[in-house]
Amino acid sequence: MRYSAGPLQRLVGYGRIKNDDHVRRAMGTEILYMDDIGSNYVREFEAVVSKASMDGSEPPRPYVILDRTAFYPEGGGQPSDVGTLRLVGDDGEPVPGPEGVFNVVHVVKKGNNVRHILDRPLPEETSGVKAVIDWDRRYAHMRMHTSQHIISAVVYDNFGAPTVGNQIHADRSRVDFHPVKFTDEDISEIERLANEIIDGTIEVEIRNRTRDSIEAMGIGQRCNLDLLPKFITELRVVTIGEDDLCPCAGTHVASTEELGHIRIIKKESKGKDKERITYVLE
Numbered sequence: 001m002r003y004s005a006g007p008l009q010r011l012v013g014y015g016r017i018k019n020d021d022h023v024r025r026a027m028g029t030e031i032l033y034m035d036d037i038g039s040n041y042v043r044e045f046e047a048v049v050s051k052a053s054m055d056g057s058e059p060p061r062p063y064v065i066l067d068r069t070a071f072y073p074e075g076g077g078q079p080s081d082v083g084t085l086r087l088v089g090d091d092g093e094p095v096p097g098p099e100g101v102f103n104v105v106h107v108v109k110k111g112n113n114v115r116h117i118l119d120r121p122l123p124e125e126t127s128g129v130k131a132v133i134d135w136d137r138r139y140a141h142m143r144m145h146t147s148q149h150i151i152s153a154v155v156y157d158n159f160g161a162p163t164v165g166n167q168i169h170a171d172r173s174r175v176d177f178h179p180v181k182f183t184d185e186d187i188s189e190i191e192r193l194a195n196e197i198i199d200g201t202i203e204v205e206i207r208n209r210t211r212d213s214i215e216a217m218g219i220g221q222r223c224n225l226d227l228l229p230k231f232i233t234e235l236r237v238v239t240i241g242e243d244d245l246c247p248c249a250g251t252h253v254a255s256t257e258e259l260g261h262i263r264i265i266k267k268e269s270k271g272k273d274k275e276r277i278t279y280v281l282e
């Protein structure tokens, strides 16, 4: 596929972007998976290099900021995506061979920008790239994240305990609840109820809603709404049919039928009235 120049690239040509750097910095990276559930499935995209530099870690790591990205930066209990960037030459064609490919080993958010940490520095003259996300890993995170929302909803609805922490991995994930104390029977019931929701083949929706409208639903605690800064008045909300609604910046699947089956493999106490559930998908 031919690399097509974006509007900005047409403005500044293929040269390294310098003059409008302050403008792009102010705007920040355009995030390609935010708008709706369909955009969560973007796994390849083309982008213009905004900045390539070394970060402040020891030893410093090379990174690149792109004008747009579908790579998820680590945060909210969801690990960063990894993948590859293939250089696009001045002729607009991808640079062939291994020397044209750079591995994205980690992704972090820094202010309004998304930094893609690379295995080696990009060449100075790089203007455009063709990006590919490691889809097996990302899709596993999407399935795990939607499953976490379902488990959190079940526990909130049946035990009144909000989620106070979570960590997703591709193979197994965990959620922390407080205040609550689960028996073994409770765990079986949570698993049963979560799978009942999944088996209902429910569509997952993502859209922006006002904070006021969410507060009016009286589910602020489920969403930890009070932890979000007051100046945020519009939130990206993930809805699972009638079963759950929660502000979240993560990536999700479009339907519960993509989840398979939740199996809770562990329950542990993490302090007074704080319980951790570890689960897998099968």
Ligand SMILES: [Zn+2]
Pocket (backbone or CB within 6 Å): 076, 145, 149, 247, 248, 249, 250
């Ligand atoms: Zn979430």
